[in-house]
Amino acid sequence: MATPLVVAEVFKSFIMHLREGIRLPVVNDVNFSVASGECVVLGGPSGIGKSSILKMLYGNYAVDAGQILVAHRDKIVNIANADPRTVLDVRRHTMGYVSQFLRTVPRVCTLDVVAEPLLARGLETGEAREEASALLSQLNLPRELWGLPPATFSGGEQQRVNIARGFITDHSILLLDEPTASLDARNRRVVIEMITEKKRNGVALLGIFHDEEVREAVADRVLDVMQFSPRKAAA
Numbered sequence: 361m362a363t364p365l366v367v368a369e370v371f372k373s374f375i376m377h378l379r380e381g382i383r384l385p386v387v388n389d390v391n392f393s394v395a396s397g398e399c400v401v402l403g404g405p406s407g408i409g410k411s412s413i414l415k416m417l418y419g420n421y422a423v424d425a426g427q428i429l430v431a432h433r434d435k436i437v438n439i440a441n442a443d444p445r446t447v448l449d450v451r452r453h454t455m456g457y458v459s460q461f462l463r464t465v466p467r468v469c470t471l472d473v474v475a476e477p478l479l480a481r482g483l484e485t486g487e488a489r490e491e492a493s494a495l496l497s498q499l500n501l502p503r504e505l506w507g508l509p510p511a512t513f514s515g516g517e518q519q520r521v522n523i524a525r526g527f528i529t530d531h532s533i534l535l536l537d538e539p540t541a542s543l544d545a546r547n548r549r550v551v552i553e554m555i556t557e558k559k560r561n562g563v564a565l566l567g568i569f570h571d572e573e574v575r576e577a578v579a580d581r582v583l584d585v586m587q588f589s590p591r592k593a594a595a
């Protein structure tokens with residue numbers, strides 16, 4: 361089985377510049393990998409570093425030490441020291457990220473917000489919009505909202521737009537940061553189906569799910585982030 365994501369000996373601290381440069385270690389010596397078709401769930405108490413790990417993997421947070429190895433095109437890229445252009449290329453073609461909150465460009469309608477990752481990969485507009493429509497229908501977003509920018513949508517509606525945008529590509533790695541937090545039971549079940557479909561297609565998924573029903577339905581294994589906590593060492 362292919363392993364498109366390997367994390368090796370990663371350390372991360374935050375430096376609080378407004379607090380005399382105090383250094384706050386968050387995670388030490390993080391080691392794990394995610395195989396194709398596998399869904400690994402990050403577990404552990406609030407504040408232990410789950411979101412920080414996802415943000416390092418996506419290149420949003422710098423890494424103090426260690427490697428984040430991603431199979432990208434025919435090469436292995438180390439996100440921990442890759443240049444920004446390479447990180448953007450990995451995001452466009454290999455690694456997707458669905459956060460809890462939607463960040464949108466003002467005045468762009470929902471259908472185009474969802475279709476955009478496919479347009480960025482060179483797909484023709486009509487085809488990209490068709491795929492976007494299919495996902496928005498699957499996620500039960502009322503059709504009358506598709507032509508409007510999502511800025512004024514409810515939390516759950518915005519989250520469904522965000523999920524559609526994150527799931528529209530065929531990226532081989534998908535990072536999910538509580539994608540079901542604001543959803544009702546019916547739409548949570550849709551997202552479970554969508555994740556199951558990604559697994560069937562050989563996507564490597566790494567996610568945070570506080571909802572137990574979702575976690576149990578999708579997780580192949582739970583990785584307890586407590587084992588990487590410097591607080592554990594201090595305890």
Ligand SMILES: Nc1ncnc2c1ncn2[C@@H]1O[C@H](COP(=O)(O)OP(=O)(O)OP(=O)(O)O)[C@@H](O)[C@H]1O
Pocket residue numbers: 374386404405406407408409410411412413
């Ligand atoms: N940008 C940042 N600057 C400073 N400290 C940060 C930053 N991001 C996170 N932290 C701190 O790092 C620790 C881990 O935060 P993180 O969000 O990764 O935890 P989490 O396990 O995802 O928590 P939760 O389950 O509550 O979302 C927390 O103590 C948090 O305050």
